[in-house]
Amino acid sequence: MEVEREIVVPESPDEVWEALTEPERLEEWFATEVELDARPGGEGVFRWGDGDERAAIVRELEEAERLVLDWDDGGSVAIELERVVDGTRVHVVESSPQFAPAFELRAMAWTALATA
Amino acid sequence: MDGARDGVDRVFAALGDAGRRSLVEAVATRGSATATELAAERPVTRQAVAKQLSALEEAGLLRATRRGRETRYEVTPAPLEDAVQWMVSVGSAWDERLAALRRSLGGYGKSRVSDQPPPASRS
Numbered sequence: 435m436e437v438e439r440e441i442v443v444p445e446s447p448d449e450v451w452e453a454l455t456e457p458e459r460l461e462e463w464f465a466t467e468v469e470l471d472a473r474p475g476g477e478g479v480f481r482w483g484d485g486d487e488r489a490a491i492v493r494e495l496e497e498a499e500r501l502v503l504d505w506d507d508g509g510s511v512a513i514e515l516e517r518v519v520d521g522t523r524v525h526v527v528e529s530s531p532q533f534a535p536a537f538e539l540r541a542m543a544w545t546a547l548a549t550a
Numbered sequence: 551m552d553g554a555r556d557g558v559d560r561v562f563a564a565l566g567d568a569g570r571r572s573l574v575e576a577v578a579t580r581g582s583a584t585a586t587e588l589a590a591e592r593p594v595t596r597q598a599v600a601k602q603l604s605a606l607e608e609a610g611l612l613r614a615t616r617r618g619r620e621t622r623y624e625v626t627p628a629p630l631e632d633a634v635q636w637m638v639s640v641g642s643a644w645d646e647r648l649a650a651l652r653r654s655l656g657g658y659g660k661s662r663v664s665d666q667p668p669p670a671s672r673s
Contacts, residue, residue, distance in 0.1 A: 435565070435636070436642045437644060439644045439648055441651075442673050443651070451659075453651060453655055453658075462650065463654045524651070528644065
């Protein structure tokens with residue numbers, strides 16, 4: 435299952451890209467505390483004020499176009515930028531991990547165990 | 551939190567297959583159904599449908615009532631509520647983040663074009 439969101443901002447894709455990849459910029463909108471090594475395979479940690487913490491690995495990175503983070507729980511988030519007449523379209527898809535076949539099998543197995 | 555997450559995992563795993571999703575929809579539409587009834591309206595065997603229904607039951611999406619040789623299935627609402635809750639909470643988190651991103655970008659844009667008059671405020 436996925437959650438999808440989209441907004442158009444007046445800034446250029448380059449300007450938006452900075453806000454997506456620089457930790458101190460990410461702390462203005464994404465999470466309270468952010469560490470991110472913004473390159474393919476780079477690691478990141480996102481912490482929120484409520485104590486929530488998620489670790490991530492950069493799966494894909496195309497400058498000013500596309501950033502895909504894999505969360506340590508198997509989920510992922512893909513953020514794509516597209517230049518439009520009014521500025522930049524920011525498109526976000528957050529996926530839950532459960533559609534991957536391996537997760538499906540594991541979840542099924544757990545369920546079978548839990549109900550046995 | 552972890553317990554809720556496990557429940558959501560289970561629901562999504564079971565719904566990750568188009569055939570199973572269509573079975574849940576069919577059971578929901580009818581109120582209750584048996585494998586024989588559902589197999590009659592699709593190009594698969596009763597055994598295949600029965601297997602899918604039992605997987606959906608294990609995932610907590612369907613509840614089975616056995617009467618003699620017949621097993622009747624109904625949709626159980628609770629796990630689906632978890633699924634909806636996941637979507638709502640992740641969706642609203644992104645609504646907030648994107649609104650904050652817009653504000654953050656606006657702030658940076660203004661400081662850079664200091665030689666121009668401030669833009670008309672947008673709501």
